[in-house]
Amino acid sequence: MRDNAKSGALTEVTFFVLLALYEPRHGYAIMQFIEDKTNGRLVLGAGSLYGAIDSLCKKGWIELYDDSDVRKKEYRITDLGKQIAEQELARLTEVTQIAEEIIGG
Amino acid sequence: MEKKVNRFFGASTEIQAKWLNRMASEGWKLIRTGKMSYEFESCDPGKVQYAVEFIADKSQKNAEDYKAFLEGCGYKVWYKNANLSYSVGKVRWRPWAEAGGQITTSWTTYNKELLIVEKENDGKPFELHTTATDRIGFLKKWRNVWLTYTTMFFLMGILFLFQTPIASIVFGGLGLLSLIPVVLYQEQIRKIKKMDDLQE
Numbered sequence: 001m002r003d004n005a006k007s008g009a010l011t012e013v014t015f016f017v018l019l020a021l022y023e024p025r026h027g028y029a030i031m032q033f034i035e036d037k038t039n040g041r042l043v044l045g046a047g048s049l050y051g052a053i054d055s056l057c058k059k060g061w062i063e064l065y066d067d068s069d070v071r072k073k074e075y076r077i078t079d080l081g082k083q084i085a086e087q088e089l090a091r092l093t094e095v096t097q098i099a100e101e102i103i104g105g
Numbered sequence: 106m107e108k109k110v111n112r113f114f115g116a117s118t119e120i121q122a123k124w125l126n127r128m129a130s131e132g133w134k135l136i137r138t139g140k141m142s143y144e145f146e147s148c149d150p151g152k153v154q155y156a157v158e159f160i161a162d163k164s165q166k167n168a169e170d171y172k173a174f175l176e177g178c179g180y181k182v183w184y185k186n187a188n189l190s191y192s193v194g195k196v197r198w199r200p201w202a203e204a205g206g207q208i209t210t211s212w213t214t215y216n217k218e219l220l221i222v223e224k225e226n227d228g229k230p231f232e233l234h235t236t237a238t239d240r241i242g243f244l245k246k247w248r249n250v251w252l253t254y255t256t257m258f259f260l261m262g263i264l265f266l267f268q269t270p271i272a273s274i275v276f277g278g279l280g281l282l283s284l285i286p287v288v289l290y291q292e293q294i295r296k297i298k299k300m301d302d303l304q305e
Contacts, residue, residue, distance in 0.1 A: 011238075031178065043229065046174070046233050047158065047234045047239065048236045048239045050171060050174050051238075052236075070173045071173045
């Protein structure tokens with residue numbers, strides 16, 4: 001996960017994992033969520049997702065929700081994570097507005 | 106129909122994955138692995154795809170957790186050895202591994218250096234690592250493995266400097282040789298990082 005320290009921009013993968021976890025999901029369900037929502041534009045490898053889940057847990061943006069099945073541990077977003085996602089939405093909205101002004105929407 | 110093929114690829118993950126994928130395209134899917142062998146059963150050509158990952162830098166707990174995660178994604182997963190050692194009481198130091206994985210024994214992670222991962226072919230390329238951060242991590246892992254050899258060879262070279270200059274030269278030479286992959290990996294890391302500034 002590479003987060004730009006200056007602008008606070010999230011990587012696309014980080015943002016999508018956060019969005020996927022507004023409902024509790026396990027790893028494979030996160031992968032499917034991202035693929036479905038982007039119509040297959042963004043495909044996330046399982047190894048990369050595993051790393052992303054690990055670093056987002058360490059940051060406290062997501063948390064373990066249910067580990068009764070060790071193969072299908074479920075995660076969900078935390079309050080801090082929601083705050084980060086909302087900030088990202090605001091940033092993206094601002095970027096989109098500026099771009100539309102210049103390029104013409 | 107089943108068949109057993111004797112092959113050993115050491116720690117080379119890419120060549121091994123390529124070979125397994127070729128077997129799959131010829132209609133053979135993996136059922137079992139041995140130290141130097143692979144057992145296959147016949148299947149529809151191209152029914153499955155393979156990826157191979159080097160995981161010797163992980164602790165036993167994290168390796169097992171990662172394997173379970175991949176199985177939860179619907180993949181079949183096998184451990185595979187990257188060495189050929191049959192001794193039971195093996196203990197080895199891996200300075201380049203994460204905390205908890207630096208001392209490996211035959212009861213923990215030794216001879217489980219690789220993971221072979223099988224996925225039902227859905228027509229898309231099968232990659233476990235898709236982000237730039239991850240690709241850099243992968244390259245750094247290999248750079249550090251080689252850097253460990255470089256350091257050890259140079260240390261041996263210094264150790265022999267006054268007693269056996271010939272040995273010192275040999276170790277120095279080996280040190281320089283092992284520095285080549287270090288430089289090559291570093292160069293690839295630099296290139297990705299440069300791209301990363303412009304594009305995700």
